[in-house]
Amino acid sequence: MSILVNRDTRVLVSGITGREGGFHTRQMIEYGTNVVAGVTPGKGGTDFDGVPVFDSVQEAVDKTGANASLVFVPGPFAADAVLEAEAAGIPFVTLITEGIAVSDMIRVVNRLKANGKTRLLGGNCAGIITPGECKMGIMPGHIFTPGEVGMVSRSGTLTYEIVWELTRAGLGQSTCVGIGGDPIIGTRFIDVMKMFEADPRTKAVVMVGEIGGSDEEIAAEYIATMSKPVVAFISGRTAPPGKRMGHAGAIISGNTGTPQSKVDSLQRAGAVVADKTSEMAGLVKQALQKIGAAV
Numbered sequence: 001m002s003i004l005v006n007r008d009t010r011v012l013v014s015g016i017t018g019r020e021g022g023f024h025t026r027q028m029i030e031y032g033t034n035v036v037a038g039v040t041p042g043k044g045g046t047d048f049d050g051v052p053v054f055d056s057v058q059e060a061v062d063k064t065g066a067n068a069s070l071v072f073v074p075g076p077f078a079a080d081a082v083l084e085a086e087a088a089g090i091p092f093v094t095l096i097t098e099g100i101a102v103s104d105m106i107r108v109v110n111r112l113k114a115n116g117k118t119r120l121l122g123g124n125c126a127g128i129i130t131p132g133e134c135k136m137g138i139m140p141g142h143i144f145t146p147g148e149v150g151m152v153s154r155s156g157t158l159t160y161e162i163v164w165e166l167t168r169a170g171l172g173q174s175t176c177v178g179i180g181g182d183p184i185i186g187t188r189f190i191d192v193m194k195m196f197e198a199d200p201r202t203k204a205v206v207m208v209g210e211i212g213g214s215d216e217e218i219a220a221e222y223i224a225t226m227s228k229p230v231v232a233f234i235s236g237r238t239a240p241p242g243k244r245m246g247h248a249g250a251i252i253s254g255n256t257g258t259p260q261s262k263v264d265s266l267q268r269a270g271a272v273v274a275d276k277t278s279e280m281a282g283l284v285k286q287a288l289q290k291i292g293a294a295v
């Protein structure tokens with residue numbers, strides 16, 4: 001099994017004819033993802049590398065049965081693209097776009113939460129991949145390999161770095177989820193942790209956090225109840241307070257969101273916290289050995 005996406009996922013790409021959307025759609029098709037439709041208003045009736053393009057999400061869903069949407073629409077229009085997917089009945093939306101206004105994200109996240117029909121991943125995220133089955137987003141598929149380690153991360157590049165270490169160590173992945181680094185996002189650490197805990201294929205979980213916000217501490221409360229081992233890494237430990245480091249949400253304000261508070265919370269919850277990314281594969285292997293899983 002896996003979480004959120006698998007080989008049966010039928011992907012619709014909003015913004016498929018744009019530069020970024022087109023490039024990554026080709027990468028996804030090459031990986032084996034079942035991309036069934038694209039949406040670009042005004043270009044309906046054409047096709048993109050054999051993928052039919054429609055003027056609206058509703059038309060695309062009606063014609064192709066798409067059940068997941070990937071959004072590459074520019075920032076000012078991205079929120080409406082997500083809500084259009086929800087209105088069309090799509091249960092899972094991945095929002096890659098960065099630079100979306102906080103007010104737009106508040107509107108979208110609150111609407112989706114109130115209606116309870118659609119899960120949003122992102123924005124400003126790398127996407128999601130179930131190795132060997134489905135890739136939605138911008139992750140480099142060739143570094144991933146199927147296995148039993150689930151991964152959830154705020155950072156795309158740290159995801160790639162740590163996954164490559166896992167793969168080289170013979171530790172495959174069940175699903176890797178990039179939740180994004182903005183202050184307002186649709187899916188948080190605790191949400192993904194609950195999914196991995198319920199997934200029989202996932203035997204251990206890797207969590208990659210960073211400074212800013214309290215998501216890691218909130219997730220730690222749930223991690224304390226998990227039956228599966230968690231190995232974590234917190235980036236940005238040398239960041240000065242008040243200075244944003246990379247992601248819009250990676251900023252320490254007062255005494256909240258500090259790396260030490262996150263490390264302490266995770267360790268109290270029973271998670272193993274690495275000091276360096278290069279330690280992650282070894283710590284995951286040790287965690288699997290402790291529960292008797294084959295490595």
